[in-house]
Amino acid sequence: MSATRENRAGNLLDVRGLTKLFGSLKACDGIDLTIDRGEIHALLGENGAGKSTFVKMLFGALEPAAGTIRWKGEEVRIASPGDARKLGIGMVFQHFSLFDALTAAENIMLSLDDPAPAGAVAARARALSEAYGLPLDPNAHVGDLSVGERQRIEIIRCLLQNPELIILDEPTSVLTPQEADRLFDTLARLKAEGRSILYISHRLEEVKRICDRATVLRQGRVIAHCDPRGETASSLARMMVGDEVQAVVREKPSAAREALLEVRALSRKAGHPFAVSLSDIDLAVHAGEVLGIAGVAGNGQGEFFEAVSGEVLQEKADAVRIRGKDAGRQDISGRRLMGAAFVPEERLGHAAAPLMTLSQNLLLSRCRTDARAFLSRLGVIRQGAVAKAAKRIADAMDVRKAGEDPEAAALSGGNLQKFVIGRELDRAPMVMVVNQPTWGVDAGAAARIRQALIDLAKGGSAVLVISQDLDELFEICDAIAVMHHGRLSAPIPISEATYEKVGLLMGGARPEAAEPVLEAV
Amino acid sequence: MLESILITIATAATPLLIAAMGELVVERSGVLNLGVEGMMIMGAITGFAVALTTGSVWLGVFAAILVGAAFALIFGFLTLSLVTNQVATGLALTLFGLGLSGMLGEGFVGRPGLRLGRIDIPFLSDLPFVGRLLFGQDPLFYVSLLLTAAVAYFLFATRAGLMLRAVGDNHTSAHAQGINVVAVRYLAVMFGGACAGLAGAYLSLVYTPQWVENMTAGRGWIALALVVFASWRPWRVVAGAYLFGGVTIGQLHAQALGVAIPSQLLSSLPYLATIAVLVIISRNRRLTMMNTPASLGRPFVPER
Numbered sequence: 001m002s003a004t005r006e007n008r009a010g011n012l013l014d015v016r017g018l019t020k021l022f023g024s025l026k027a028c029d030g031i032d033l034t035i036d037r038g039e040i041h042a043l044l045g046e047n048g049a050g051k052s053t054f055v056k057m058l059f060g061a062l063e064p065a066a067g068t069i070r071w072k073g074e075e076v077r078i079a080s081p082g083d084a085r086k087l088g089i090g091m092v093f094q095h096f097s098l099f100d101a102l103t104a105a106e107n108i109m110l111s112l113d114d115p116a117p118a119g120a121v122a123a124r125a126r127a128l129s130e131a132y133g134l135p136l137d138p139n140a141h142v143g144d145l146s147v148g149e150r151q152r153i154e155i156i157r158c159l160l161q162n163p164e165l166i167i168l169d170e171p172t173s174v175l176t177p178q179e180a181d182r183l184f185d186t187l188a189r190l191k192a193e194g195r196s197i198l199y200i201s202h203r204l205e206e207v208k209r210i211c212d213r214a215t216v217l218r219q220g221r222v223i224a225h226c227d228p229r230g231e232t233a234s235s236l237a238r239m240m241v242g243d244e245v246q247a248v249v250r251e252k253p254s255a256a257r258e259a260l261l262e263v264r265a266l267s268r269k270a271g272h273p274f275a276v277s278l279s280d281i282d283l284a285v286h287a288g289e290v291l292g293i294a295g296v297a298g299n300g301q302g303e304f305f306e307a308v309s310g311e312v313l314q315e316k317a318d319a320v321r322i323r324g325k326d327a328g329r330q331d332i333s334g335r336r337l338m339g340a341a342f343v344p345e346e347r348l349g350h351a352a353a354p355l356m357t358l359s360q361n362l363l364l365s366r367c368r369t370d371a372r373a374f375l376s377r378l379g380v381i382r383q384g385a386v387a388k389a390a391k392r393i394a395d396a397m398d399v400r401k402a403g404e405d406p407e408a409a410a411l412s413g414g415n416l417q418k419f420v421i422g423r424e425l426d427r428a429p430m431v432m433v434v435n436q437p438t439w440g441v442d443a444g445a446a447a448r449i450r451q452a453l454i455d456l457a458k459g460g461s462a463v464l465v466i467s468q469d470l471d472e473l474f475e476i477c478d479a480i481a482v483m484h485h486g487r488l489s490a491p492i493p494i495s496e497a498t499y500e501k502v503g504l505l506m507g508g509a510r511p512e513a514a515e516p517v518l519e520a521v
Numbered sequence: 522m523l524e525s526i527l528i529t530i531a532t533a534a535t536p537l538l539i540a541a542m543g544e545l546v547v548e549r550s551g552v553l554n555l556g557v558e559g560m561m562i563m564g565a566i567t568g569f570a571v572a573l574t575t576g577s578v579w580l581g582v583f584a585a586i587l588v589g590a591a592f593a594l595i596f597g598f599l600t601l602s603l604v605t606n607q608v609a610t611g612l613a614l615t616l617f618g619l620g621l622s623g624m625l626g627e628g629f630v631g632r633p634g635l636r637l638g639r640i641d642i643p644f645l646s647d648l649p650f651v652g653r654l655l656f657g658q659d660p661l662f663y664v665s666l667l668l669t670a671a672v673a674y675f676l677f678a679t680r681a682g683l684m685l686r687a688v689g690d691n692h693t694s695a696h697a698q699g700i701n702v703v704a705v706r707y708l709a710v711m712f713g714g715a716c717a718g719l720a721g722a723y724l725s726l727v728y729t730p731q732w733v734e735n736m737t738a739g740r741g742w743i744a745l746a747l748v749v750f751a752s753w754r755p756w757r758v759v760a761g762a763y764l765f766g767g768v769t770i771g772q773l774h775a776q777a778l779g780v781a782i783p784s785q786l787l788s789s790l791p792y793l794a795t796i797a798v799l800v801i802i803s804r805n806r807r808l809t810m811m812n813t814p815a816s817l818g819r820p821f822v823p824e825r
Contacts, residue, residue: 061696061697080699081697081698081699082699085699093697097691097693097694097697097698098691098694099686099687099690099691099694099695100690100691100815101686101690101811101812101813101814101815102683102686102687102690106683106687109680109683110683110684110687110695110698110700111698111699141811143811
């Protein structure tokens with residue numbers, strides 16, 4: 001350790017004791033970290049461990065309360081993203097900071113400090129995109145692009161500033177395995193040029209694969225500096241969580257029984273310019289089965305969920321059938337009364353009203369299905385019954401909260417997601433449709449949620465899980481179908497599914513085309 | 522006859538165009554300022570009063586621009602620095618402007634004002650038919666068209682315009698890009714105020730050179746509506762403003778000729794026609810969505 005400290009010349013970045021307070025919460029508590037030239041350094045940690053806060057301070061988007069940042073041996077104060085860029089620190093954001101209404105070239109121009117003419121920027125962007133193998137159309141509107149293409153713009157935008165340190169925040173969480181491989185090639189090339197990369201991820205296998213060193217954060221503190229290649233995925237996970245993560249237990253899929261959720265030739269026109277149209281989707285989820293829908297974000301999953309849940313009605317009543325009855329003309333309450341339950345992707349603002357308490361949120365979604373339990377005959381709320389049910393759900397799903405009945409917005413993402421899912425499970429639905437069940441949820445809560453879904457299926461319900469997270473789908477599903485450009489592939493039984501096969505379908509390969517490649521592998 | 526009608530149409534359309542062009546820039550930066558009417562009426566009284574007391578029409582015009590911008594600065598301070606609700610603040614600004622202008626203008630009611638003269642471009646203005654129309658208008662008519670061209674160029678061909686559109690599209694991303702969101706919005710809001718002030722001065726120095734309380738008569742609201750119906754695109758605002766001006770003048774003539782249509786219906790024609798036409802030209806939803814500032818009316822507080 002002391003050797004590294006003396007070797008200032010080799011250190012590109014040397015951070016000591018960086019601290020950030022949000023009220024009384026120490027989001028970052030005295031973080032030490034050094035990054036050498038030409039190093040890929042991983043920053044690991046669960047949600048809420050302080051990773052984002054830390055990099056925001058490095059990038060000048062947040063101001064540290066204490067601590068020093070040395071850049072090439074000199075102490076610096078980074079007051080704004082502009083300062084960071086001038087030093088040579090670039091960042092590729094997790095939630096892309098692109099402007100949908102502008103073109104790729106316009107987006108790139110905005111982040112350049114020198115007011116270069118548009119043509120020159122486009123030419124430079126094109127040259128860079130060729131050099132690093134990142135194909136890009138400079139005149140395309142960002143709103144029309146796929147997530148992978150948007151990430152390329154972010155990366156090119158970052159590279160145009162010729163940064164010496166590039167911060168990547170969860171870059172592969174939105175990519176297909178093949179796209180991720182291509183990204184790793186690009187990173188290797190950048191590293192070979194002597195650039196350093198701070199790589200934030202929770203995917204331990206890829207950290208082991210590409211990173212030279214790792215810093216593990218937990219609750220705002222540095223838990224360990226280590227060489228990820230010398231660790232196993234489970235030892236890294238233990239450092240992140242501070243505890244063993246329980247593996248999800250899944251039983252062998254039972255023989256196919258009756259179809260509880262059927263979708264027949266479901267088509268839907270895109271409602272607005274950035275939406276995806278659905279074409280001819282067929283699907284059946286049987287009793288006791290967990291069916292997964294994989295796909296890169298923005299390929300119609302949201303539109304599909306809206307159609308299945310009844311947020312948008314279908315023209316034909318038999319386009320969606322629940323427990324053998326037509327549900328296409330039923331709204332979401334109607335479908336819930338038929339025995340289905342739905343959990344949308346966005347927990348805050350969609351699944352839950354942020355400023356209402358948990359019990360109020362519970363009542364909002366179940367006042368129709370559980371009218372008898374929660375409302376008197378005159379429609380007056382039975383506060384006691386609702387509060388009791390909310391407590392039952394919180395206990396069942398191990399929801400950690402401050403106070404008896406806090407506002408939804410006061411819960412952390414993982415805990416709110418556990419509550420939202422628990423709220424539906426509590427009804428013991430025969431059909432459960434979940435969109436991105438564990439997106440942005442920490443490992444412990446994710447395992448809890450996945451186990452709950454599997455247990456529900458074991459009890460004879462049909463579970464449909466839409467997720468971007470392939471690891472998750474492989475862990476819990478009996479079969480996986482892939483959504484691409486609003487079309488759904490035939491489900492692949494889990495025994496035949498491989499990452500390559502699913503990944504190719506996610507990238508848009510036709511099912512037939514996917515087969516020969518598989519044989520080659 | 523037709524020539525003079527066309528000239529009056531231009532006179533009716535110009536104040537709408539100027540005020541709407543200012544508001545277009547404001548809204549492109551993501552701020553909704555419903556105070557256009559209030560800033561306009563303040564411009565009208567300021568222009569009239571300053572011109573009358575100093576004897577210089579141009580001094581009146583510049584004073585109106587400054588007062589409009591100053592009024593907008595109040596709005597900017599409240600909504601951008603104190604993060605008050607934009608809709609409520611804008612409405613308050615309109616009420617404040619209407620009230621204050623009425624009070625300040627009490628002594629000016631009924632007094633004959635100064636008029637900004639037409640300019641005469643020698644020879645060209647003598648051309649038959651189009652001469653007066655194109656080359657013999659008041660100076661602000663040319664200003665309004667130059668303003669449109671300048672705004673269109675600024676928004677779509679300059680880096681500063683790109684930054685302004687970026688702020689209006691996604692202020693969080695713009696902040697992360699190192700753009701000073703609040704500063705951009707202050708400038709946009711003040712530009713909008715200056716334009717509204719100028720439009721007001723046009724009313725009291727060109728359109729009807731006198732001071733009447735509430736003389737803007739809802740033109741600020743029309744300007745606001747034009748911006749939305751024109752899908753935030755500068756040249757469409759011109760189309761909307763002239764269409765509105767045209768139908769307004771047209772129905773006045775029709776009323777004078779005693780056409781057998783209830784006058785109330787005729788009076789509502791400009792509104793109906795403008796809405797109908799602008800709805801039709803913005804039926805391309807894709808294009809409209811692309812041009813709609815996604816952050817419009819949303820408050821921005823930088824994370825620190």
